[in-house]
Amino acid sequence: MLGVTRPIGARQLPINQRRILIVGISGAGKTTLGLRLAAILRIPFFEVDSLFYGPNWTRREDFPAKVAEIAGQERWIVDSFGYCEVQSVLAPKADLILWLDYSRALVMRRVLSRSLRRALRGEVRRDGNVERFRDWLRADFPVRWAWQHHHDRRRFFLNFLRDYASQGKVIRLRTPSQAECWVIGR
Template sequence: MRRILVVGSTGAGKSTLAHELGERLGVPYHELDALHFTGPGWAQDPDFAARVAEIAATPAWVLDSYGTPDVRPLLWERADTVVWLDYPRHVVMPRVLRRSLRRTVLRERIFNGNRETLTEWFRGDHPARWAWSQYAPRRAALTALTTDPALAPLHTLRFTAPREARRWLRTIEAGRGERRKGPAG
C-alpha cells in the first residue's frame, strides 16, 4: 500500500481516515478539495489536473476522493489500493449535516479561506444536498470502478460501517507502514 485512494460518499469521513492512514504509513496525504479550491469564492485552480498528475507520479501518496472527471482515470490507474467507505445513507447524512452546521455557525475556514454560509445551504451543490443527491450515483460508480476487470490488480478494501474501518486502521502500525502481527481486532 503506497498509492491509496480513500473513497466514499460526501460525509463518510474520507479526509479523516486518509489523514490518519497517511500518518500511520508515513506516506504524504493530499486533500483533493484543498488542491481543487485555491482561493476565496471557491475559486478553482486552473492547474488542478497538472498538480494532481504531479502527485500521482510520485511513489507514495494518500488522496481522499475518487476524483473529478478530469483526474479520476489517472488516479485510478496509478493507485494500488482503494479504501472504500461504503456507509449507508443513514450514517453519512447526519455526519455531513453536523459538519456543515458546525462550519456555518462557527464560520470555519476550509479549502484555502472558503467558508460554508447560510445562503449556500439553499444551493444544489451544498455538501448536504450533494451528499443526498449523489449518494446512489456515487455508490454505483464506485461499484463499477472497484469491479472493473481492467483495474483488477487494484486492491480494494470495502468497509460498510465506521467500526470496520476503525478496526482495520488500528491494524496499521503507526509510522511503519506495516500491519501488526496477529488478528485484527
C-alpha cells in the same frame, strides 16, 4: 459484489502499497481517515478539494497539473474521487483503493453536523473557503450532494471499481467500526 477483499490492516500494508486512494460520498470521512493513515504510515496526504477549489469556490486552473504531480510521486494518500482527473489519473496509479461505503443515514448525520459546525463557527476549510448558510442553496453543497447522490454514487463506485477489485486493489468498508478494525489491523 465488492467486499473487503483483504483483511490486512493499515500497519501491515506491503511496502509497495504506498499510493492509497480513499473514495466515498461527501461526509463519509475520507479526509479524517486519510489524515489518520498519513500519520500512521508517514505518507504525504492530499485533500483533493483543497487542490480543486480556489477563492470563492472557483475551480483552480492548475488542478489537473497538481493531480498529475501527485500521480508522479511514489507515496501518497488522496481523499476524493469526484473529479474526472482523479478517476483517470490517480485511480490507475493507486496500489490500494479504500471505499467508505457507509449508509445514507450515517453519511447524512456526519455531513450535516460538519456543515452546521462550519457555518455556525465560520470555520475556514483547508482550501481557504468558508461554508456559509447561503451556500446550502448550491446544488453542489455537500449536504445536498450527499442526500441527492448517495445511491447514484454507490452504483458508480460498484461499476468503476470492479476492475480494480478484480486486481485485489479495493477494500470496501461498510461501517466505521469495520474501518477502525482495518486501520488497527484486527
